[in-house]
Amino acid sequence: MNDVSVLKFGGTSVKSISRIQHVAEIIANQAGRKCVVVVSAMGDTTDHLYKMAKQCSTHPDKRELDLLLSTGEQVSISLLTLALQSRGIRSKSFTGAQIGILTDNVHSSARIKDINAERIRKALNEFDVVVVAGFQGLSDDGEVTTLGRGGSDTTAVALAVACGAPVCDIYTDVDGVYTADPNSISDAKLLDTISYDEVLEMARNGAQVLHPRSIELAQNYGITVRVRNTFKPEHQGTAIKGEKEVELAHRASGVAVDGNQGCITISGVPAELSASRKITELLLKDGITIDTISQVLDEKSNYKNILISIKYADVDQVSKISEALKDLCAARSVKSETNISRVSLIGVGLANEPKITGDLVANLEDAGIRVTHLSTSEMRISCFVPEHQAARASQLLHRRFIGSETIQFPRQRKEETRKQLSRIG
Amino acid sequence: MNDVSVLKFGGTSVKSISRIQHVAEIIANQAGRKCVVVVSAMGDTTDHLYKMAKQCSTHPDKRELDLLLSTGEQVSISLLTLALQSRGIRSKSFTGAQIGILTDNVHSSARIKDINAERIRKALNEFDVVVVAGFQGLSDDGEVTTLGRGGSDTTAVALAVACGAPVCDIYTDVDGVYTADPNSISDAKLLDTISYDEVLEMARNGAQVLHPRSIELAQNYGITVRVRNTFKPEHQGTAIKGEKEVELAHRASGVAVDGNQGCITISGVPAELSASRKITELLLKDGITIDTISQVLDEKSNYKNILISIKYADVDQVSKISEALKDLCAARSVKSETNISRVSLIGVGLANEPKITGDLVANLEDAGIRVTHLSTSEMRISCFVPEHQAARASQLLHRRFIGSETIQFPRQRKEETRKQLSRIG
Numbered sequence: 001m002n003d004v005s006v007l008k009f010g011g012t013s014v015k016s017i018s019r020i021q022h023v024a025e026i027i028a029n030q031a032g033r034k035c036v037v038v039v040s041a042m043g044d045t046t047d048h049l050y051k052m053a054k055q056c057s058t059h060p061d062k063r064e065l066d067l068l069l070s071t072g073e074q075v076s077i078s079l080l081t082l083a084l085q086s087r088g089i090r091s092k093s094f095t096g097a098q099i100g101i102l103t104d105n106v107h108s109s110a111r112i113k114d115i116n117a118e119r120i121r122k123a124l125n126e127f128d129v130v131v132v133a134g135f136q137g138l139s140d141d142g143e144v145t146t147l148g149r150g151g152s153d154t155t156a157v158a159l160a161v162a163c164g165a166p167v168c169d170i171y172t173d174v175d176g177v178y179t180a181d182p183n184s185i186s187d188a189k190l191l192d193t194i195s196y197d198e199v200l201e202m203a204r205n206g207a208q209v210l211h212p213r214s215i216e217l218a219q220n221y222g223i224t225v226r227v228r229n230t231f232k233p234e235h236q237g238t239a240i241k242g243e244k245e246v247e248l249a250h251r252a253s254g255v256a257v258d259g260n261q262g263c264i265t266i267s268g269v270p271a272e273l274s275a276s277r278k279i280t281e282l283l284l285k286d287g288i289t290i291d292t293i294s295q296v297l298d299e300k301s302n303y304k305n306i307l308i309s310i311k312y313a314d315v316d317q318v319s320k321i322s323e324a325l326k327d328l329c330a331a332r333s334v335k336s337e338t339n340i341s342r343v344s345l346i347g348v349g350l351a352n353e354p355k356i357t358g359d360l361v362a363n364l365e366d367a368g369i370r371v372t373h374l375s376t377s378e379m380r381i382s383c384f385v386p387e388h389q390a391a392r393a394s395q396l397l398h399r400r401f402i403g404s405e406t407i408q409f410p411r412q413r414k415e416e417t418r419k420q421l422s423r424i425g
Numbered sequence: 426m427n428d429v430s431v432l433k434f435g436g437t438s439v440k441s442i443s444r445i446q447h448v449a450e451i452i453a454n455q456a457g458r459k460c461v462v463v464v465s466a467m468g469d470t471t472d473h474l475y476k477m478a479k480q481c482s483t484h485p486d487k488r489e490l491d492l493l494l495s496t497g498e499q500v501s502i503s504l505l506t507l508a509l510q511s512r513g514i515r516s517k518s519f520t521g522a523q524i525g526i527l528t529d530n531v532h533s534s535a536r537i538k539d540i541n542a543e544r545i546r547k548a549l550n551e552f553d554v555v556v557v558a559g560f561q562g563l564s565d566d567g568e569v570t571t572l573g574r575g576g577s578d579t580t581a582v583a584l585a586v587a588c589g590a591p592v593c594d595i596y597t598d599v600d601g602v603y604t605a606d607p608n609s610i611s612d613a614k615l616l617d618t619i620s621y622d623e624v625l626e627m628a629r630n631g632a633q634v635l636h637p638r639s640i641e642l643a644q645n646y647g648i649t650v651r652v653r654n655t656f657k658p659e660h661q662g663t664a665i666k667g668e669k670e671v672e673l674a675h676r677a678s679g680v681a682v683d684g685n686q687g688c689i690t691i692s693g694v695p696a697e698l699s700a701s702r703k704i705t706e707l708l709l710k711d712g713i714t715i716d717t718i719s720q721v722l723d724e725k726s727n728y729k730n731i732l733i734s735i736k737y738a739d740v741d742q743v744s745k746i747s748e749a750l751k752d753l754c755a756a757r758s759v760k761s762e763t764n765i766s767r768v769s770l771i772g773v774g775l776a777n778e779p780k781i782t783g784d785l786v787a788n789l790e791d792a793g794i795r796v797t798h799l800s801t802s803e804m805r806i807s808c809f810v811p812e813h814q815a816a817r818a819s820q821l822l823h824r825r826f827i828g829s830e831t832i833q834f835p836r837q838r839k840e841e842t843r844k845q846l847s848r849i850g
Binding site: 055058060063067070071077081082085 | 442477485510517518
């Protein structure tokens with residue numbers, strides 16, 4: 001089924017009947033190719049359903065929640081199919097369960113175990129367009145599951161794998177993947193191509209391009225993912241593919257900014273206290289993501305200091321947590337610092353070049369930007385700076401290391417971003 | 426499973442989160458009995474979904490429509506279950522497909538073929554309350570179907586049958602079944618009990634109490650159906666059961682009014698023309714229900730006149746149809762009359778008493794009401810009167826034949842009545 005087009009349309013692309021008709025037009029223009037089309041729920045339907053569930057139960061059961069939320073996509077597949085049929089296109093809609101998307105039974109964040117390729121093949125024999133509900137599947141015990149964040153993108157890539165389609169088109173409300181957010185970096189440019197690894201590194205460092213799950217799946221199976229604009233269907237967008245296929249002209253290829261970073265410094269903790277596990281549990285219970293925990297022993301006093309860098313959603317929560325940490329660690333004092341952003345320079349092999357790191361810090365400090373600390377990994381150098389200086393920092397790094405070159409990077413996808421926690425600068 | 430309560434709540438009973446919470450309270454008060462609860466879609470959800478479908482396609486495919494509309498009940502079962510769980514009640518929701526409601530494959534008006542009683546038994550073993558989506562099922566070929574008008578009531582009665590429950594409580598927004606509409610007949614009274622046959626005759630003659638399907642099913646299996654008010658759960662409402670169990674104190678036991686009746690008189694049709702089938706097809710194609718077709722041959726002229734009594738939705742449609750009928754029958758002239766109501770007196774064995782029919786017509790004509798024609802069946806006498814005189818006619822008949830006696834009759838259920846075509850007077 002090499003000649004099958006796999007297309008995915010997100011919530012903003014189908015948020016009204018007129019947009020659904022527009023999507024039907026895009027599909028009608030696929031020039032006679034067989035299509036598998038994945039759609040999300042209309043607009044903010046999922047949020048609306050979730051809100052109602054919370055009004056019925058403070059801690060809604062995830063099995064019931066999945067049955068509830070899955071109706072959102074069921075509505076959009078039916079409506080899109082009706083719009084296609086009214087154009088004379090032979091099409092049929094399928095829920096995740098109906099097309100045979102089998103998942104594990106972890107409600108609200110299920111993972112796809114298998115897709116019934118035979119069922120898709122049969123459907124494509126009978127129909128020209130097969131419309132599939134994104135974000136949902138069926139567990140072994142016959143329950144409706146949802147895939148959690150990035151679910152519909154994952155459904156689309158998984159269907160491309162099952163169909164043997166080499167390309168998966170993800171239609172969204174931006175033109176594709178940029179070197180930086182064009183809203184804050186004026187010379188940010190749209191990329192023609194980018195590698196899986198680079199996009200993944202961007203996504204993990206605050207850029208909510210595509211969810212890492214869908215990119216990892218595409219990478220594992222060598223599916224080219226094209227990010228395209230629903231409202232400019234004539235544009236080719238950005239193709240995400242293997243490194244060999246992407247020309248890597250520069251080491252540094254993008255700048256990402258992740259907001260709402262914080263630091264908690266716990267001072268005067270008894271050296272014999274083994275606190276890491278307790279700290280981790282305490283923070284995770286409150287939904288705070290830990291970036292690093294560093295412990296430094298002061299051998300003279302036999303006390304240690306613990307530095308935790310975190311990602312938080314709520315400033316009050318951080319100060320509350322700090323108090324709890326003080327008790328937990330029998331510490332002398334705890335200091336928390338919020339309103340910090342992590343500005344990351346992304347690129348293959350970057351961290352192996354000590355010169356770049358030094359150059360980077362010097363550049364920022366020369367401009368009066370305080371770098372509170374630094375962390376690196378194979379593909380990135382991240383520096384923590386005060387939030388109000390983050391935009392300026394990302395501009396400086398973009399100009400210094402990327403400039404007006406043609407290699408460009410992802411910008412945040414507005415749709416499906418529930419909390420605008422981070423941006424690509 | 427004799428000790429299982431089967432309860433059904435209609436769209437107005439679950440139209441908001443606060444009403445869903447109220448329904449959860451009613452269920453919580455079932456004093457530890459195992460419950461099967463059937464719910465409709467919230468408020469006007471079904472209409473809203475249908476409207477969107479019509480915007481996507483002028484003639485929406487019924488298979489897609491069923492998949493779309495079935496989401497309405499899927500939302501309400503999840504929300505009600507969450508509200509029950511938040512009260513500590515062990516409960517779980519099931520779509521029609523999940524609980525094993527098997528139907529034929531006639532989309533949008535499927536009939537239940539079988540219910541998987543074993544699956545319900547299993548669910549009731551594990552949970553105290555099993556919440557089931559009304560109005561929907563699963564066909565042999567694995568497609569979601571909907572049951573059409575009266576669907577959720579039918580689901581509830583069918584589940585009572587499958588559970589071996591002797592009673593099915595239909596919660597709605599009226600107190601129960603009345604002898605007449607209390608809004609137009611001041612001495613109409615609430616009935617404690619009424620027989621299946623009487624309710625069926627009322628329903629077939631314009632009273633939109635319960636849909637005949639659900640009553641027929643209840644009658645076939647001897648299930649007592651109680652019509653109760655969701656907002657007065659302490660009231661017992663009206664029990665619909667077998668004739669033997671209902672005291673029939675009077676022959677005439679209710680008055681029903683069916684509006685939007687019309688007459689079409691086709692004059693001067695060639696005697697040799699066989700028109701009935703063509704007329705039937707023409708009217709049904711436009712969704713007009715035929716009450717009677719009478720042909721009278723004028724042997725002298727060898728022409729015949731055809732009188733058709735119909736139920737229509739739209740006056741313009743009737744005059745358009747009349748033109749078409751004239752051509753179809755090669756007739757000399759066609760006259761249509763609309764704005765006619767059918768007022769029916771209901772009661773066991775009524776039509777076998779010629780005196781009653783005479784008395785009835787005399788009563789109306791003495792009051793200056795023109796009776797255009799009359800039709801009778803085993804359990805009713807119907808007279809066609811001008812619409813503006815229908816309320817007065819029903820008052821007269823109620824006073825003359827039912828009076829202030831205690832036998833009472835169904836009044837129209839407001840919920841689930843999409844078009845208020847008729848009333849019980």
